[in-house]
Amino acid sequence: MEKNEIFALLRERIVGYGRSLVRGGLIRSEDIEDLAQESIVVLERKYAHVTALEELVRLGIRISQLKAKDLAGRKERRAERTGVSVDDSDLTDIGLRPDELLEAKERTARMVAAIRQLGQECREIVRLQFLGVATDDALKRLRYNKAADLHRKRHRCYERLRRLMGEPGEVRL
């Protein structure tokens, strides 16, 4: 897929993602276009060297998340009339922000508690995933015949883990 084609699709998806953020009350509906446009501009300018589809999508997601936080901050600052803005240069680092690090730490604690309620098979499946054991090797170790079966089982174990963590499971019509 050509880079321009990826950007066009990515822009559409960020607009859709923006709608879900509006529903969640994070940003305003009039911010959606800015969110998509600014995210793609950052991607084009700061990450011009990136060409792989996976990286572009992953970066697009992360940049749009950070941009959304920025837009949400702007909304609050408008309310407070302070007029501070965030520079796009911050977006060369797409790592977790301090509040997100705290969130990740709390999530880890919930995950550890949830793992202790998992059965042995799911624990082993998740452990191999965590160690980065590729699908082919995991198939042999876990004695599955088809990758699709393994992914389905991984998916179920993860959904169970999320339920035990008190997080939303797969729920869509």
Add this chain to the structure above:
Amino acid sequence: MSDENPEHLLASYTLGGLSDEEKERLFAAALTDQELFDRLAEEEKARLGFQRPENRAHILNALRETAPSWTEEIAAWFRRPKFLVFSGAAAALAIAILVLVLPSNNGLTVTLDPARGPSISMLSVETPGTQQTLPADWSQLFRLPLKQHMAARLGINKSGGTPVYRIGEELRIGLSVQNGGNCLLLDRQEGQLPAQLFPNRFNSTMSVPAGQTVFIPPAGQGNLSVAGPAGLHQVRLIVVPGDVTLDLTAPAAWADQATIIEREYRVVPATDR
């Protein structure tokens, strides 16, 4: 071409273990599927969090612990103080059943009573003419193990493993079968008889065409409000291929080919949050 459901790759992406080719497939699918993209976005922060060395160490330590065997779990359960309360309640329930049921029945059989209102307000959806005859021991339908031979989906309009509905809140259920099939949807509340949600007055046959999502209630047919009493509900979807008859009185004839999916939700009093 893989028969992989890209959504199944999500967990492997978050926790690790996807090959480059699988990642490519997942991300390419996300570019054209908004729901998948949104879920991927949701998982991305989790993935970054799990990758942090301090978090990884905690998680790996927990994963290295051996899960207790079922005998140890049972022993631990019996040691809990709650067990004493539970056993007392169970004994009281057993006595109540003996007192209430035995005088009027020679056997302890439970049948669906169409006159009895289901625990959620499904009366506008259900209609006696579309009700299958549930087997005398209908609970066997809920004892069949969950399994997925066919690509089918069951969803409700709230997120969470066990979403909570306050009495009076709107509930909508959706189901779809990728290649079509015959379906039955039941809703059961703890301690009560099941209500048949599909087929119903709007969809009088069990057949669900390929790729079509059936909503309960159907769009434009009003709302379905959750009614009391409070408690846990299980919604169970049973799907068999279109050429298999879903005879509920003979589950053994189709159980091997059935896809069985279950969701649960909890009803709480309207004042609970």
